[in-house]
Amino acid sequence: MIEVIELTKRYGRTLAVDGLSFQVKPGLVTGFLGPNGAGKSTTMRAILGLDAPDSGRALVDGRPYIEIRQPMRVVGALLDASSVHPGRSALNHLRALARTNRIGTSAVVSVMERVGLAGVARKKVGAFSLGMKQRLGIAAALLGDPAVLMFDEPVNGLDPEGVRWIRELMRGLAGDGRTVLVSSHLMSEMQLTADRLVIIGRGKLIEDATVGELTKRFQRGVLVRSPRGEELAAALSSAGATVTPEGGGLSVQGLDVPSIGDLAAAKGIPLHEVTPRGASLEEAYMRLTADSVEHKSAGYKAVAS
Numbered sequence: 001m002i003e004v005i006e007l008t009k010r011y012g013r014t015l016a017v018d019g020l021s022f023q024v025k026p027g028l029v030t031g032f033l034g035p036n037g038a039g040k041s042t043t044m045r046a047i048l049g050l051d052a053p054d055s056g057r058a059l060v061d062g063r064p065y066i067e068i069r070q071p072m073r074v075v076g077a078l079l080d081a082s083s084v085h086p087g088r089s090a091l092n093h094l095r096a097l098a099r100t101n102r103i104g105t106s107a108v109v110s111v112m113e114r115v116g117l118a119g120v121a122r123k124k125v126g127a128f129s130l131g132m133k134q135r136l137g138i139a140a141a142l143l144g145d146p147a148v149l150m151f152d153e154p155v156n157g158l159d160p161e162g163v164r165w166i167r168e169l170m171r172g173l174a175g176d177g178r179t180v181l182v183s184s185h186l187m188s189e190m191q192l193t194a195d196r197l198v199i200i201g202r203g204k205l206i207e208d209a210t211v212g213e214l215t216k217r218f219q220r221g222v223l224v225r226s227p228r229g230e231e232l233a234a235a236l237s238s239a240g241a242t243v244t245p246e247g248g249g250l251s252v253q254g255l256d257v258p259s260i261g262d263l264a265a266a267k268g269i270p271l272h273e274v275t276p277r278g279a280s281l282e283e284a285y286m287r288l289t290a291d292s293v294e295h296k297s298a299g300y301k302a303v304a305s
């Protein structure tokens with residue numbers, strides 16, 4: 001479990017993280033979302049003791065990171081995949097990390113196999129593609145078999161196969177009961193990967209909810225068509241729904257598909273179409289974070305307003 005408690009971090013005049021609190025629970029993938037500059041990396045660095053907060057705390061399994069002995073066994077992290085010595089082989093890089101945490105060579109071999117780098121173990125990291133570096137960073141995070149994992153923008157620059165692999169890896173790690181925190185600025189990606197979403201903007205918490213809760217909140221209602229539309233609209237309205245005409249049909253908010261079907265059947269009103277319209281989490285995310293975006297384009301503003 002990760003706990004961020006009233007965390008505040010300034011860089012000079014920039015307030016990067018502003019009184020931020022949230023928890024990341026085991027057994028779930030928690031997506032950490034926010035526009036560029038929202039404070040995601042700063043928060044992750046604070047959790048890992050790489051940045052000292054001005055106030056507040058970040059705890060991993062109830063302790064500040066710096067108090068954890070052999071931290072790779074407790075928390076694994078991928079922050080910046082390119083921060084590996086280019087002249088070292090992947091194998092030597094992982095071996096050196098393992099040694100500092102008293103982790104055996106067998107773990108090195110097994111993580112290299114798990115991330116698909118066994119065939120290039122002796123190749124110099126400087127010759128690795130971005131995707132291979134990401135895999136190496138993930139291997140380092142997994143090395144100590146930790147119960148808590150943090151990944152900062154792990155799919156950046158990856159091809160679709162790599163993106164899918166990372167997605168499945170995260171889901172598998174959470175499925176094992178581990179705590180998984182993964183940052184992204186793409187809702188479309190998190191929608192497919194995360195169970196829970198912590199959304200921040202300008203260093204502050206905007207949302208902390210499950211994907212299901214957000215989907216329900218931003219549900220766009222049900223589109224209904226009937227040859228007796230007016231009668232149906234009246235019946236739905238008196239049952240408490242908000243009904244608005246839309247393209248020859250009715251847009252219904254506040255009643256689900258079974259309730260609409262039952263009501264129409266009870267009144268003997270034929271239905272020609274009943275289509276539940278899923279929430280666009282992408283659009284919801286843009287609306288939620290519209291005030292926190294640093295550099296808005298004209299097109300973006302139109303969507304977010």
Ligand SMILES: Nc1ncnc2c1ncn2[C@@H]1O[C@H](COP(=O)(O)OP(=O)(O)OP(=O)(O)O)[C@@H](O)[C@H]1O
Pocket residue numbers: 011014015016034035036037038039040041042043185
């Ligand atoms: N070392 C630093 N020195 C000065 N300012 C910093 C430093 N690190 C981050 N910042 C500033 O703090 C704010 C938060 O940055 P941070 O990198 O945490 O955001 P982020 O949500 O991870 O963004 P991105 O998605 O672009 O990586 C930004 O305004 C950034 O410019």
